Amino acid sequence: MSGQASAQADAPAEAKPDAPAGNWKIAAGPGVYVAPDFPGSRHALVYPIVYQDIDYAGRFFSRGFDFLGAYLLNNDVWQVGADFQLDPTWRRARDDARLNGLGDVQMTVRARAFAQAQISFVTLSADLAQDIGGQKQGLIANGDVLFSLPAGKWLFTMGPGVTWGNGQYMRTFFGVNAQQSRDSGLPVYSVGAGLREWHANAIVSYDISRRWSALGAVTFARLRGDAGASPITERRQQWTAMGALTYRFR
Template sequence: MPATTAPASNWKISAGPGLYAAPDFPGSRSTLAYPIIYQDIDYGGRFFSRGFDLLGVYALNNDIWQIGADFQFDPTWRKSKNDSRLRGLGDVNMTMRARAFAQAQVSFVTFSADVAQDIAGQGQGLIANGDVLFSLPAGKWLFTLGPGVTWTNGKYMQTFFGVTAEQSARSGLQTHAVGAGLREWHANGIVSYEISRNWSALASVTFARLQGDAASSPITERRQQWTTMGAVTYRFR
């Protein structure tokens, strides 16, 4: 009998241990690092789960366009007990976001935009990002680099950078009125390496510089903000 070939699976699954590091809170000079499990899961080019994007669906997914929506875990928080300057401002908890995104790839250039809304009632408002990324493959390496900006609404700005009269009385910080606007400009760097057929390594770094009301807030200790992530993943199928 002639040999038969098993049909290709609709699943693409990679996962492995990683480390994530980010400012202790937006505007902080200290860094918080913790272990993560990084996953990259795709089903039929329609459904996906990748990193902090926990469950998503593509409305369009081809060689040029990726348009869709997902539920995104946002690990940003702020605990007043961790810094004497924050006492009286109240805590901010991590949240879940509903995100819509669009991405277009033209040759080695990728244009992307997304909007993500807090849906867990943690006062983290709405965040919008716009980025341009330039990719350079080199053998088993893939280097990606590019600039971007982040805009946030008034709810987000008030939660992380605003100081009301009541908060000022409790904390001793000067009152600070804020509004919707540009939170930062940033630069992204991503590098991946194919270790073997099944093993891969991924690292990313984002340098951001706070702008406007975020930069001038008395809560902000440092305008320059660094976020990094590294992971080693195994491709199961």
């Protein structure tokens, strides 16, 4: 997940002149999420999601995997705030024979702080997200540069970014300790904090009507450093994608 979900959730939004009046703005609908089976896997998981985009008075929000958040600052240039984020990244030994003996890693909830600045068609975005679910997924940081191009009812957004992981995160997903080595047959592999990946985001949204909208996002990432060289990693190239069709209730 890492930077991909954040970039998708924090993509610059164009104001809709026919948006409903009032403090509440609520949109939701069915979607699909595609992600690697585990970080470094050559296989992908596909599963349905419910995508929501909820805002109250420009101060509180729930959007995608960021299910409960608040803005400290929210204006035409700056968005600064914090939220709780569902991180669906996991790893299950039964899904791949190579993982036997490494132990399972469950999905978790993160506390995230973020800041982004939008200057003309360029958005600079950064966030820190700490595992608070007790799943040893540690701290990750993302930095992204996004370029937006509105075209009628379309909004195209794309740009590069990087993801960094602290020592606990890197050890959980890419390290192999002595006990895991004995149980799995993989060589001992020590890792530390560092750059996990660089990635490129592509996001497109389309206003089908006043009430209906469609959203699609694709992220291509390449694992770097300790993450890319880990004996757990099967493929350095990683793809994540999401699509949703939403109905605006108000």
